[in-house]
Amino acid sequence: MSKTYYLAQSNEVELFKAAAEMDLPVLIKGPTGCGKTRFIEAMGEELGRDVYTVVCHDDLSAADLVGRHLIDENGTYWQDGPLTKAVRNGGICYLDEIIEARKDTTVVLHSLADYRRVLPIDRTGEVIQAHPDFMLVVSYNPGYQNVLKGMKPSTKQRFISLTFNYPKAEIEKEVLLKESDVDDATAQKLVDIAGEIRQLTDTDIQEAVSTRLLIYAGKLISKGFDPYQACMHSIVESLSDEEDVLEVLEKLISLHFEKNSNV
Amino acid sequence: MLHYWLEFEESIGKVWDKYLNRKVHKFHEEQRVHFTDISKSLNIFHHLMGGEKGKDLQVTDKRYVDTSRTALQKLSFLGKEFFLTWQDDDSIYLPASFAYFPTKEENEMLYYWLIAMSVHTNVTDKNLIEQNQKAMHYLTNKYSGFEKFYFNASEYLISKYEQLGFIKSLDEKTDEDLINDYPNPMWIYPSALTINAANNLNESDEDLTREEDKDESDVLEMKKQANQIDDKHETDGFLAFLPESLMSIFEQVNVDRMEDDTFDENALYHAEDLDEITIGQKQANLSSRIKMDFDLQPDKTLMYPIGKGHYIDEWDYLKNDYLINYVRILPQVNTNIIPIELPSRLKKTVRKIQAELDLLKLDRIKNDNLPYGDEINIDSWIEYSSHQNKSMHHQKFYTTFEKKTRDMATLILADVSLSTESGITQEVRIIDVIKDSLIVFSEALEKLQDKFAIYTFSSLQNKKVYFTIIKNFKNKYDDLIRGRIDSIKPEYYTRMGAAIRESAKILDKQQSANKLLLIISDGKPNDEDRYDGRYGIEDTKKAIQEVKKKGITPFCITVDLDAKEYLSYLFGRDGFAVVRDGQKLPKVLTEVYINLTK
Ligand SMILES: Nc1ncnc2c1ncn2[C@@H]1O[C@H](COP(=O)(O)OP(=O)(O)OP(=O)(O)O)[C@@H](O)[C@H]1O
Numbered sequence: 048m049s050k051t052y053y054l055a056q057s058n059e060v061e062l063f064k065a066a067a068e069m070d071l072p073v074l075i076k077g078p079t080g081c082g083k084t085r086f087i088e089a090m091g092e093e094l095g096r097d098v099y100t101v102v103c104h105d106d107l108s109a110a111d112l113v114g115r116h117l118i119d120e121n122g123t124y125w126q127d128g129p130l131t132k133a134v135r136n137g138g139i140c141y142l143d144e145i146i147e148a149r150k151d152t153t154v155v156l157h158s159l160a161d162y163r164r165v166l167p168i169d170r171t172g173e174v175i176q177a178h179p180d181f182m183l184v185v186s187y188n189p190g191y192q193n194v195l196k197g198m199k200p201s202t203k204q205r206f207i208s209l210t211f212n213y214p215k216a217e218i219e220k221e222v223l224l225k226e227s228d229v230d231d232a233t234a235q236k237l238v239d240i241a242g243e244i245r246q247l248t249d250t251d252i253q254e255a256v257s258t259r260l261l262i263y264a265g266k267l268i269s270k271g272f273d274p275y276q277a278c279m280h281s282i283v284e285s286l287s288d289e290e291d292v293l294e295v296l297e298k299l300i301s302l303h304f305e306k307n308s309n310v
Numbered sequence: 311m312l313h314y315w316l317e318f319e320e321s322i323g324k325v326w327d328k329y330l331n332r333k334v335h336k337f338h339e340e341q342r343v344h345f346t347d348i349s350k351s352l353n354i355f356h357h358l359m360g361g362e363k364g365k366d367l368q369v370t371d372k373r374y375v376d377t378s379r380t381a382l383q384k385l386s387f388l389g390k391e392f393f394l395t396w397q398d399d400d401s402i403y404l405p406a407s408f409a410y411f412p413t414k415e416e417n418e419m420l421y422y423w424l425i426a427m428s429v430h431t432n433v434t435d436k437n438l439i440e441q442n443q444k445a446m447h448y449l450t451n452k453y454s455g456f457e458k459f460y461f462n463a464s465e466y467l468i469s470k471y472e473q474l475g476f477i478k479s480l481d482e483k484t485d486e487d488l489i490n491d492y493p494n495p496m497w498i499y500p501s502a503l504t505i506n507a508a509n510n511l512n513e514s515d516e517d518l519t520r521e522e523d524k525d526e527s528d529v530l531e532m533k534k535q536a537n538q539i540d541d542k543h544e545t546d547g548f549l550a551f552l553p554e555s556l557m558s559i560f561e562q563v564n565v566d567r568m569e570d571d572t573f574d575e576n577a578l579y580h581a582e583d584l585d586e587i588t589i590g591q592k593q594a595n596l597s598s599r600i601k602m603d604f605d606l607q608p609d610k611t612l613m614y615p616i617g618k619g620h621y622i623d624e625w626d627y628l629k630n631d632y633l634i635n636y637v638r639i640l641p642q643v644n645t646n647i648i649p650i651e652l653p654s655r656l657k658k659t660v661r662k663i664q665a666e667l668d669l670l671k672l673d674r675i676k677n678d679n680l681p682y683g684d685e686i687n688i689d690s691w692i693e694y695s696s697h698q699n700k701s702m703h704h705q706k707f708y709t710t711f712e713k714k715t716r717d718m719a720t721l722i723l724a725d726v727s728l729s730t731e732s733g734i735t736q737e738v739r740i741i742d743v744i745k746d747s748l749i750v751f752s753e754a755l756e757k758l759q760d761k762f763a764i765y766t767f768s769s770l771q772n773k774k775v776y777f778t779i780i781k782n783f784k785n786k787y788d789d790l791i792r793g794r795i796d797s798i799k800p801e802y803y804t805r806m807g808a809a810i811r812e813s814a815k816i817l818d819k820q821q822s823a824n825k826l827l828l829i830i831s832d833g834k835p836n837d838e839d840r841y842d843g844r845y846g847i848e849d850t851k852k853a854i855q856e857v858k859k860k861g862i863t864p865f866c867i868t869v870d871l872d873a874k875e876y877l878s879y880l881f882g883r884d885g886f887a888v889v890r891d892g893q894k895l896p897k898v899l900t901e902v903y904i905n906l907t908k
């Protein structure tokens with residue numbers, strides 16, 4: 048398998064490795080599509096550890112993390128959940144969007160996230176001491192939608208925090224070149240467009256354009272799609288439903304990429 | 311002598327001819343684009359281009375440009391009036407409409423071009439050419455769309471207006487030439503102030519008149535500036551309304567004096583302060599409305615005080631301590647209310663929001679491990695099957711879905727200070743959208759069956775902080791409450807800290823698990839005294855901290871576009887939302903709430 052491509056934004060790689068070495072859990076904050084998942088995958092490879100990803104939601108139960116009994120022809124048997132697997136065998140357990148999970152679900156993490164590093168499983172009565180290669184990583188996207196939910200300070204303060212943002216222009220351009228195969232001039236334009244859109248405040252637009260969307264646009268373009276159309280479908284339409292915002296974004300795209308009337 | 315005269319005649323003829331030509335043949339009336347129709351988009355575009363967030367876009371007045379060549383021509387006022395694009399620290403000023411080009415797209419594009427140009431220029435009368443050329447090169451290099459537009463557009467303009475031939479041969483021109491030459495519609499011009507400063511150097515007679523009022527106050531200075539820009543059309547733009555607005559502010563000061571014996575220079579000082587905000591369109595609105603409301607006896611509503619009021623503390627950051635019992639809270643309720651039904655103008659929005667709420671399915675919650683219920687929980691059953699000692703198992707295998715009680719108590723605290731009189735558009739004032747928002751929001755909360763209360767506040771120094779009950783937690787939301795919302799009138803100032811503390815006291819008594827203090831405001835905390843400034847900000851920040859300590863989540867929604875800095879200082883980075891388009895406040899308020907609480 049080829050190595051996962053990840054271009055460091057700043058010192059996150061060193062920090063992550065240090066945390067892994069010291070058996071500390073990591074909290075990653077950052078907006079959608081800025082490279083969090085990619086980063087964890089790359090780190091897993093680098094450290095030679097499996098990554099168990101769980102995307103949290105408010106129906107997620109502790110059993111979804113820890114495991115449950117299942118039935119087969121011989122009766123019931125116990126099946127480890129992703130968290131338990133990582134704890135037993137070593138590996139990175141990555142809980143994406145952690146604050147979407149209910150608080151009673153995440154309490155199981157407490158004893159894992161401090162010096163004890165144990166996971167008690169109520170249903171089997173087992174208490175597992177974590178494998179030396181076990182690492183807990185959680186992420187969330189801070190934003191006003193989440194002020195009420197937040198994370199309990201007692202949970203938060205068990206983690207080393209890394210804050211991600213969209214990469215700087217040069218880095219983002221390089222990622223774009225690598226991931227989507229567009230030519231240099233187009234990549235520059237896409238990065239310029241992103242820079243401009245990110246200057247809008249949350250009063251203008253709710254979400255900023257992500258690296259992921261830029262890559263989509265780039266991929267469409269290198270497939271031979273008309274650049275203007277590619278940007279409209281990948282960037283503009285995904286960002287807003289408000290007519291005046293759409294209108295201006297369209298204008299912006301048309302300034303960078305000519306609109307062909309015959310498409 | 312005769313020779314001169316002839317030349318004079320001839321040039322008048324020429325100019326007049328061109329003028330007529332231009333008027334009759336050169337504009338494309340059918341394709342005319344108006345600033346007001348696209349101003350929202352232009353504002354967003356301004357931000358996209360990296361323009362300062364605090365800057366407004368406004369319509370400019372005509373400016374007199376002396377296009378005449380010779381001294382004699384100058385004497386005969388051969389200059390013309392033009393709409394130029396220019397900017398100062400507060401705003402970018404653009405012509406009200408364009409019809410130079412044969413298509414709507416191009417006329418519209420001219421606006422976008424000018425916005426982009428203004429972000430990249432800082433023009434004075436000394437660098438007109440350099441700045442505009444630099445920005446032009448930058449934009450045409452970076453944006454192929456602008457490149458195409460600019461070259462087509464300048465070709466077109468040159469072909470139609472020979473006076474603009476200089477666009478092609480700028481090297482021979484100096485800034486001075488061009489400032490008083492036929493203006494290029496695609497350029498940014500210096501603000502009137504800097505031009506006149508330059509002109510004063512050579513025109514000494516004008517200097518004389520200026521000398522006289524040199525030591526007058528800033529207010530007059532402003533009036534002067536305005537007059538230089540204003541072409542004496544009474545209605546559009548600028549400061550034609552200044553005297554009236556001044557009057558109304560003095561009236562207001564007088565009102566304050568009647569209520570309060572502490573009138574002093576301070577009040578005058580504030581009158582000037584207030585005056586500062588009378589530049590620009592929105593405030594034109596404000597001032598005339600203030601006046602209107604004073605004409606219509608303010609006391610038609612019957613405010614009924616609830617008790618004698620009580621005293622609460624305020625934070626003095628200089629002393630780093632509380633001033634004990636320093637602020638007097640006067641709770642009151644309007645007793646002269648006509649109950650109203652849901653206004654029909656809001657029905658559509660309400661229906662839309664309620665439909666959104668239906669989609670949310672907030673209302674079902676799963677309860678596991680019950681001895682009886684709707685469904686068998688397969689997990690519990692399997693667990694039971696694998697249990698070593700089945701008699702020890704709890705044997706509760708059922709799951710039920712219950713209506714979720716959200717256990718939310720929300721207190722909405724609305725700022726109804728005088729500044730909410732100002733307009734979002736000519737017809738709509740901030741206070742109107744606040745009132746509409748309160749109604750729409752209440753409808754949504756009713757539908758969600760969440761507990762809520764609504765209070766408004768305004769203040770006259772620390773002596774009187776009016777805290778008006780619209781709906782308390784016990785009141786049922788009905789026609790009477792709608793009537794109360796409808797009766798809200800803007801008054802006085804914004805002592806935010808006091809109102810926040812008072813609200814926190816009320817919320818603190820609620821039993822709900824989640825408590826939200828939702829503040830709706832249109833600007834900074836301020837009052838007639840030192841509250842207007844750092845002191846007020848610090849007190850408000852302190853009050854917010856107290857709120858959080860009580861386990862209440864504060865959140866602020868504002869229509870103040872410049873607000874970001876002080877708001878993140880007060881509420882934290884994620885503790886507020888700014889609503890760009892004030893008219894969307896009713897919808898946004900409810901959406902923010904749903905997002906906050908889901
Ligand atoms: N620094 C980087 N190096 C390499 N690729 C990157 C980098 N940053 C972003 N990407 C690209 O951006 C895409 C989106 O990133 P990713 O899926 O990791 O986002 P995320 O932060 O996990 O988003 P979400 O919060 O929505 O899950 C990746 O597929 C990758 O192509």
Ligand SMILES: [Mg+2]
Nearest residue numbers: 083084085143
């Ligand atoms: Mg991800």
